[in-house]
Amino acid sequence: MRKDYQNEMQCVSCADYYGREDAGTCKVCYEEANETEEELKTEIDDLKAIVAFLKLSSPINHLHTDVILVASDGVSHQSDLPVPAHRAILASRSPVFRAMLENDMEERRSGTIKISDVTYDALRAFVNYLYTAEACLDEQMAYDLLVLAEKYEVKHLKTHCEKYLMARLNWDKAIASYAFAHQHNATKLQDAALTLITDNMDKLFKHEEYNELVENNPRIVVDIYEAYLSKQINTAACKSAGN
């Protein structure tokens, strides 16, 4: 610690001395900020307690289940394993399940909901999330759950998966992520991937998946070029306005 020189003050937080150019706050503002922080922490503790109270345990070993979900990925046999659940919970978490179970549809009568194009593990994780708001994600699971969340309109899970995937987005995954996000209406992930692509247009032709995308989905390649062109026009307009 340095000496208390003329024209310096001591910080009540780190206890170091600082000059005028490094001035932060006066004592009153510091104390108010401290109070705010304490209040925010209390609010967090209260909310965590509410979450703990509202969280349900996974239905796998539950009594009183009144519906089963069956995964069908069209390949493995493991997917015939049923995942038990409660109609009330499914209906409260997903408007799609609600419609299935409250209107006079096949699922309501049979008590069985078939979920296609999904593995047993993903279905189990999906149902588990509906009870607990928790999912142990890796990249594949985030993709699988995002698809289910979009299909069954579980917004909170979709946002959760989208955030996970956005945090791991990089150039190698940019084109695949962009195509995936476009297909499943994950607009934030799509925007992030598109920005990454249009920021690196000089590398576009060299990207492994570019030719594949042109072949399979030329419509969204056009979207990339349109976004790039708009960006160039905007940049040009900003520059000329600056001059």
Add this chain to the structure above:
Amino acid sequence: MRKDYQNEMQCVSCADYYGREDAGTCKVCYEEANETEEELKTEIDDLKAIVAFLKLSSPINHLHTDVILVASDGVSHQSDLPVPAHRAILASRSPVFRAMLENDMEERRSGTIKISDVTYDALRAFVNYLYTAEACLDEQMAYDLLVLAEKYEVKHLKTHCEKYLMARLNWDKAIASYAFAHQHNATKLQDAALTLITDNMDKLFKHEEYNELVENNPRIVVDIYEAYLSKQINTAACKSAGN
């Protein structure tokens, strides 16, 4: 705003000038604190989204209910109205309901749970809380729900009611609150009421409810005197240690 005098610095928060004795933080600590505040606010938003996702709608107009609760306050007839619910939710929120519904007890077979000494309104609010973690409290409702929360071991609701009652505790209610809290194991409310009483022992004989308590529950009046005596002994010990 004052002029920038020698030996004063400007607060980056309120923009006022301060002298050495009013020094708060340096700029680095101020910026760190700001970041922390932003992070806490983000955490709060995330938790609020989880709460919104996990909250169930009240079961009153639900389909798929598989159990009914019936209030009996021994007086009004309104209490014969049933409150519908889901076994899975009751069992997940209360270990007492879980035992009733998972073991081979009368309630499991009949699908009806009788709740004694409670009004229909309180029972409805209680069940509603099990679904939503929300209750619209006034003082009577807080007392009623605390009793139910204690009986059915719903800790989160008990804490919620206790906090509500503690915030409204005053001398007039001190003795009744103390007796109530003692009866229903509301230890924080009991401690707060006891502290309020032992801080005002000179007024104790004049309190309207004192004689009634002596008559009906002399055992807990003894607790009051014991707490008072301990306090006096402690105070004396502190004083003599200080001399």
